[in-house]
Amino acid sequence: MAVAIICEFNPFHNGHKYILETAKRLTNKPVIAIMSGSFTQRGEAAICSKFERAEAALQNGADLVVELPAVYAVACAERFARGGVDIARSFGDVDFLAFGCESDDIDSLMAAADAFDNSEVNALIAEQMKAGAYYPQAAERAVRSVCGDKAADAVSSPNNILAVEYIRALKNSRIKPLPIKRIGAAHDSDEESEGYASASKIREMLRGGEDASPYLPKLPHSMTYPENLERALLFKLRSMSVEDFRALPEVGEGLEHRIMNAVSNYNSIEEILQEVKTKRYTHARLRRILCCAALGITEDLQSRRASYARVLGFTGEGEKLLKSCSFEVVTSVGKTLRACGENADFLRADILATDLAALAYNRVKSCGADYRTKIIR
Numbered sequence: 001m002a003v004a005i006i007c008e009f010n011p012f013h014n015g016h017k018y019i020l021e022t023a024k025r026l027t028n029k030p031v032i033a034i035m036s037g038s039f040t041q042r043g044e045a046a047i048c049s050k051f052e053r054a055e056a057a058l059q060n061g062a063d064l065v066v067e068l069p070a071v072y073a074v075a076c077a078e079r080f081a082r083g084g085v086d087i088a089r090s091f092g093d094v095d096f097l098a099f100g101c102e103s104d105d106i107d108s109l110m111a112a113a114d115a116f117d118n119s120e121v122n123a124l125i126a127e128q129m130k131a132g133a134y135y136p137q138a139a140e141r142a143v144r145s146v147c148g149d150k151a152a153d154a155v156s157s158p159n160n161i162l163a164v165e166y167i168r169a170l171k172n173s174r175i176k177p178l179p180i181k182r183i184g185a186a187h188d189s190d191e192e193s194e195g196y197a198s199a200s201k202i203r204e205m206l207r208g209g210e211d212a213s214p215y216l217p218k219l220p221h222s223m224t225y226p227e228n229l230e231r232a233l234l235f236k237l238r239s240m241s242v243e244d245f246r247a248l249p250e251v252g253e254g255l256e257h258r259i260m261n262a263v264s265n266y267n268s269i270e271e272i273l274q275e276v277k278t279k280r281y282t283h284a285r286l287r288r289i290l291c292c293a294a295l296g297i298t299e300d301l302q303s304r305r306a307s308y309a310r311v312l313g314f315t316g317e318g319e320k321l322l323k324s325c326s327f328e329v330v331t332s333v334g335k336t337l338r339a340c341g342e343n344a345d346f347l348r349a350d351i352l353a354t355d356l357a358a359l360a361y362n363r364v365k366s367c368g369a370d371y372r373t374k375i376i377r
Contacts, residue, residue, distance in 0.1 A: 002321055003027045003096040003178065006068065006084030006166065008036040010046050012056035013202055013216050014195050015100070015182060020061030022180050023098035030063035030317045031098075032091060034084045036073035037350055038357040039295070041080055043287030045229065045357040047203050048220035049369070054312040055376050060217050064318030065376075067310040069346045070353040071302050074291045076250060079302060081165035087309055089173055092324035096178045097170060101163040103154060104181040111151035112160075113167040115143045132279045136161070224360035229294075230269055232359055236294050237263045237272070248292050249302045250285055259289070294356060295349055308336070308343040310350065313376025333370050 003023045009016055020031055035057065037050040046053065054065040072083025088094050103109070115121050116139075124142035129135060139161075144152030154160050167177050183196060197205075197215040205212040206223055213219055240263075245256035255276070262275040273286050292302070310330040311322070322329055330336050333347055351370045358365035 001027075001029050001095050002032055002063075002091065002093045003029045003098050004032045004034060004084075004088035004091065004094045004175070005062075005098050006034045006081070006088070007057075008040050008046070008073075008199075009033070009053045009057055010036070010040050010199055011048055011202060011206070011216060011220055012053050012060065012218075013197070013199060015199075016057070017060045017217055018183060018196075019098065019100045019180050020057070023096075023178065024061060026178065026180075027096055027098075029096070030315075030321060031061060032064045032066065032088070032094060032318070032321060033057050033062040034068050034087050035065055035312070037067045037070055038353040039070055039074050039291055041074060041077075041288070042284065043074060043289075043291035044226050045224040045360040047206065047223050049357075050312060050354070051369070051373050051376065052220060056218055058313050058315060058318075058376060062315075062318070064314040064321050065312040067312055067350065069306050069308075069310075070295060070349045071297050071306065071346055073353075074288050074295070074297065075302055076285070076288070077162050077165045078168070079249075081162060081169045083306065085166060085169035085173070085175075086305060086307075087327065088175060090307070090309060090325050090327040091321060092326065093321050094175055094324075097166060097175050098178040098180055099163050099166055100182050101160050101179050102157045102182060103160060104179040105154070106177065106179055108150050108154040109160070109163055109167055109177070109179060111147060112143060112154040112164045113171075115147040115151045115155075116164065116168060118146060121146045129280055134279050134282060222361055222363070224357060225362060226360065228360045228362065229356070232356070233269060233290060233294050234263075234267070237290070240293060245293070247298045247300070248289050249297065249299045250289055250292075251299070255281060255289075295353055297349055301345060301349070306343055306346045308346070310347070311375055315377075331375060 023031055038046055040046050057065050068084050072080055088097055121142045125138045128138035140152050140155055143155055155164055170177055202212050202215050242256050242260050245259050258276045262272040266272050273283055276286055277283055308328040308330050309325050336347055337344055354370050355367040358367055
């Protein structure tokens with residue numbers, strides 16, 4: 001049997017090592033990491049390559065690392081969670097899904113998961129958003145109003161929101177949720193504590209030339225810088241039509257026209273985001289939309305269900321776990337694409353994501369890493 005973890009490891013830091021070690025200690029089982037590849041849910045290139053991050057995970061507690069398809073890695077929390085849970089469920093050996101969160105009160109998290117399936121809660125959320133509220137605020141207020149403080153407190157932080165979505169995706173599944181309370185700095189915090197800092201703080205330190213080694217088992221060999229992709233993204237956006245924007249995930253209610261007008265009138269991504277942003281459409285959501293534009297990820301593709309587990313690396317124990325996978329196990333993207341199966345469109349997005357991220361390094365990397373890089377053993 002095994003425990004799965006859905007993750008980004010952007011970058012892999014001491015807090016991630018703690019979660020892997022704790023999951024193993026609590027379950028006495030090997031760990032499968034289902035990890036975002038070249039882009040993350042922030043709509044940005046991961047700070048270093050998925051192969052380097054997978055290697056760090058394998059050296060610090062993971063037994064098998066498979067890639068969360070890019071189509072889901074840059075999706076909203078619900079689809080991000082569903083994509084990861086689908087892969088976890090494909091492994092017959094997985095009986096726990098572990099995840100880091102601000103609260104390990106499983107009863108509160110379960111109550112919050114039930115709340116989001118409550119029609120009264122969803123009606124209140126829609127009503128508040130029409131009045132101009134941000135989604136996270138609208139969701140928390142609606143849950144508090146209908147289901148009480150305990151459930152509402154559980155959705156008051158980004159990490160807990162993902163935890164709630166994992167639990168929702170696990171419903172009617174044999175897999176049990178295993179929340180692990182974060183230690184050290186809070187999610188997206190600027191604060192540092194002994195040996196621990198948030199991933200966002202570590203990225204800031206690394207890109208700013210500061211010494212982040214106290215917070216990482218191993219420093220990345222090279223790093224991406226989001227600004228290096230700006231001109232490539234601007235070119236892509238300027239080549240798109242209103243219909244192209246309308247086809248993207250999370251676009252509706254005329255948002256495609258707002259994006260098109262902003263792209264036509266402004267010369268930087270930040271200016272475009274600032275022009276399009278409203279209380280309903282947050283920066284995070286808009287960055288995901290622009291990322292999907294760059295990668296050619298449409299609503300149609302993101303609403304489909306992938307059925308493959310692309311292997312990035314494994315230990316001896318992790319290799320055995322592959323035998324229990326009911327999905328297509330991808331060890332060669334070239335071979336899988338030549339077969340032109342149902343997962344080809346998803347894999348093409350993964351490959352494009354890696355090739356686009358290669359442009360984000362100060363010293364541009366070659367394309368084709370998905371074909372050339374060997375599985376980490």
